[in-house]
Amino acid sequence: MKLVGIVGSNADKSYNRLLLQFIKRQFNQLFELDIVEITDVPLFNQSNDQTNSEPIQRIKNKILQADGVIIATPEHNHTIPAGLKSLLEWLSFNIHPLENKPVMIVGASYFSQGSSRAQLHLRQILDAPVVNAIVMPGNEFLLGNVKEAFDENENLKDQGTVDFLESCLKKFLRFIQVVSVLEEPKKAQPEPEDLYATGKIDTTVEGVDMYADDWLEQAAEKVNAVEGDTYVKLDRGLLTVDQLNMFLASMPLELTYADNNNQFLYYNRTMPAEEMLASRTPGQVGNPLAKCHPESKHNNVSWVIQQLRSGAMDVFRVNVPTHGPDKYVVHNYQAMHDKDGNYAGINEYILDLQPVIDWYLEQTGQKLVGDVDAVSSATKKGANEEVDAVSSATKKDTVDAVSSASIKG
Numbered sequence: 001m002k003l004v005g006i007v008g009s010n011a012d013k014s015y016n017r018l019l020l021q022f023i024k025r026q027f028n029q030l031f032e033l034d035i036v037e038i039t040d041v042p043l044f045n046q047s048n049d050q051t052n053s054e055p056i057q058r059i060k061n062k063i064l065q066a067d068g069v070i071i072a073t074p075e076h077n078h079t080i081p082a083g084l085k086s087l088l089e090w091l092s093f094n095i096h097p098l099e100n101k102p103v104m105i106v107g108a109s110y111f112s113q114g115s116s117r118a119q120l121h122l123r124q125i126l127d128a129p130v131v132n133a134i135v136m137p138g139n140e141f142l143l144g145n146v147k148e149a150f151d152e153n154e155n156l157k158d159q160g161t162v163d164f165l166e167s168c169l170k171k172f173l174r175f176i177q178v179v180s181v182l183e184e185p186k187k188a189q190p191e192p193e194d195l196y197a198t199g200k201i202d203t204t205v206e207g208v209d210m211y212a213d214d215w216l217e218q219a220a221e222k223v224n225a226v227e228g229d230t231y232v233k234l235d236r237g238l239l240t241v242d243q244l245n246m247f248l249a250s251m252p253l254e255l256t257y258a259d260n261n262n263q264f265l266y267y268n269r270t271m272p273a274e275e276m277l278a279s280r281t282p283g284q285v286g287n288p289l290a291k292c293h294p295e296s297k298h299n300n301v302s303w304v305i306q307q308l309r310s311g312a313m314d315v316f317r318v319n320v321p322t323h324g325p326d327k328y329v330v331h332n333y334q335a336m337h338d339k340d341g342n343y344a345g346i347n348e349y350i351l352d353l354q355p356v357i358d359w360y361l362e363q364t365g366q367k368l369v370g371d372v373d374a375v376s377s378a379t380k381k382g383a384n385e386e387v388d389a390v391s392s393a394t395k396k397d398t399v400d401a402v403s404s405a406s407i408k409g
Contacts, residue, residue: 215286
């Protein structure tokens with residue numbers, strides 16, 4: 001069973017951190033415990049939404065993937081610390097990973113009451129409708145006089161305390177099983193997308209800062225990448241690197257590649273960003289996709305990737321009409337697969353279909369007729385605005401799901 005342990009203090013030295021570390025060591029045969037820190041959690045401010053920031057998304061994803069959560073809280077002025085309160089505010093503002101999640105509360109404090117008042121307040125917070133966690137009743141583990149509770153090896157000294165802690169943890173494991181039975185079966189949810197590319201795949205270039213403007217140069221040097229007139233054997237051809245670059249740059253569409261670790265690795269255009277249908281800059285190459293999008297669009301980007309990664313879609317297309325009435329620009333997000341059929345990333349290709357449409361009509365002598373406006377794709381009878389399926393924004397402000405830069409004509 002997999003649990004997450006949240007350290008309720010952002011102090012450098014925390015006995016509640018020690019308590020969770022002891023639990024992880026002492027009871028590793030019962031469950032796996034992933035200890036989460038709150039030191040990087042921003043102060044809650046609903047006017048400055050940080051829901052999609054890396055610390056909040058990281059903790060959210062860990063909670064969603066865990067069977068249960070243990071929160072270890074100190075007591076500050078008869079309640080929980082401000083850092084822990086901010087975390088719970090973020091986790092109940094626009095996202096709700098604790099909803100219906102089994103939670104156990106433990107706590108340590110300097111005095112004999114062992115964070116009892118803070119634990120009481122924490123239970124009330126977790127019961128709030130916007131949090132809606134399922135808190136294990138009773139079985140309060142209150143570690144008082146904590147300065148004397150640990151030995152030099154950071155283990156609890158008193159065997160009776162250890163035994164009681166073990167009994168509480170075993171009851172929590174049974175509590176998780178009961179909750180899972182009571183919960184109605186739910187449709188399997190896709191794994192959260194790691195838009196910050198914190199993982200590693202076989203082709204990840206390690207030891208190079210993904211955010212560096214010269215990532216390409218550093219990464220190429222590190223892996224001794226070939227260039228120039230060096231030949232590359234392809235599945236169906238033999239080309240030099242220079243020929244490959246010329247071939248890709250000559251394509252009548254803009255190509256972008258992000259690997260299955262959600263790292264942006266390539267685009268084929270050599271023209272200035274402002275002349276592209278979707279602007280790209282050399283400094284973006286190597287960035288995680290989270291850096292290539294505004295945080296407000298991360299959920300939309302994740303949804304598109306999840307559809308392609310899961311196989312629910314092979315390609316997702318969206319028209320971006322903000323380039324003007326003389327263009328019909330389409331963004332295509334195509335799933336890529338290796339020779340064994342495994343998902344290998346996204347090929348985004350962007351092109352203006354209007355010249356092709358015009359050429360086809362001229363060659364065939366046909367005309368576009370009917371109720372559908374070929375430029376805006378909106379019925380001529382009705383709506384002035386449509387909602388973009390990717391960004392959920394009106395098409396007046398459509399956002400590219402890879403670059404998430406507002407595309408101007």
